Amino acid sequence: xxxxxxxxxxxxxxxxxxxxxxxxxxxxxxxxxxxxxxxxxxxxxxxxxxxxxxxxxxxxxxxxxxxxxxxxxxxxxxxxxxxxxxxxxxxxxxxxxxxxxxxxxxxxxxxxxxxxxxxxxxxxxxxxxxxxxxxxxxxxxxxxxxxxxxxxxxxxxxxxxxxxxxxxxxxxxxxxxxxxxxxxxxxxxxxxxxxxxxxxxxxxxxxxxxxxxxxxxxxxxxxxxxxxxxxxxxxxxxxxxxxxxxxxxxxxxxxxxxxxxxxxxxxxxxxxxxxxxxxxxxxxxxxxxxxxxxxxxxxxxxxxxxxxxxxxx
Numbered sequence: 001x002x003x004x005x006x007x008x009x010x011x012x013x014x015x016x017x018x019x020x021x022x023x024x025x026x027x028x029x030x031x032x033x034x035x036x037x038x039x040x041x042x043x044x045x046x047x048x049x050x051x052x053x054x055x056x057x058x059x060x061x062x063x064x065x066x067x068x069x070x071x072x073x074x075x076x077x078x079x080x081x082x083x084x085x086x087x088x089x090x091x092x093x094x095x096x097x098x099x100x101x102x103x104x105x106x107x108x109x110x111x112x113x114x115x116x117x118x119x120x121x122x123x124x125x126x127x128x129x130x131x132x133x134x135x136x137x138x139x140x141x142x143x144x145x146x147x148x149x150x151x152x153x154x155x156x157x158x159x160x161x162x163x164x165x166x167x168x169x170x171x172x173x174x175x176x177x178x179x180x181x182x183x184x185x186x187x188x189x190x191x192x193x194x195x196x197x198x199x200x201x202x203x204x205x206x207x208x209x210x211x212x213x214x215x216x217x218x219x220x221x222x223x224x225x226x227x228x229x230x231x232x233x234x235x236x237x238x239x240x241x242x243x244x245x246x247x248x249x250x251x252x253x254x255x256x257x258x259x260x261x262x263x264x265x266x267x268x269x270x271x272x273x274x275x276x277x278x279x280x281x282x283x284x285x286x287x288x289x290x291x292x293x294x295x296x297x298x299x300x301x302x303x304x305x306x307x308x309x310x311x312x313x
Contacts, residue, residue, distance in 0.1 A: 136163060210245050219267075
């Protein structure tokens, strides 16, 4: 009997509602659950010489059937990023966002019963930024702002994290001294807005929040632990073309496997008027500016002075 792959995939995911599986995990289940059908599939193809070949073929077929299956089964959803994960959910997109914000996202392997809230993502992002880009990062707590402009006066004003990139980290000392004499740039300043989940229901709100609170920086990024739906990623790419905000898929299980899905477009100049407003009203941002100033004065930055140190120890 031939394997009805589409039906098997949907049946498996339906039996495990809200659980997310990669195509490889589903393929491994297929091989274990339908050994005779899978053996027959392997025997009927000259290209499938090994079990590994069969598994890879199943992974490819799951991916190729995804658009058709999602059209036929609206409850079948996928995440974006590497690896894409498949799941069945009865929740609306907005309900999924609310659930993520209430209980967090899945914790690393071995702690399946635990959940990570948005604040738990900050040190993970810091670790990734330091390891991947050499960016010193600092948490900005908007609750510490003065709010002298009223309840919504600072809405969408502060990013969750800010960062500083030392452009001359690998330069010869003579080059560093020369750049200092010329008063040329030694840093790039980064801004990050962090979300647990982005899908069709909140994609534009999240994006424009990031546009608003990163307008002062050289690079602005929207960061998400989960991105659901091809339409979501398509929308983000379209918005990037107009506004230049990048996108990072943060892997909460293994931060080193995080991905820049859309690189941010660099702004040549810092908006110091906006930076002044942030520093005037928030002590965390003022401390950030002081750290950047200290770097220009001394030519050195100490990781211990930045939040990233906690994430890399």
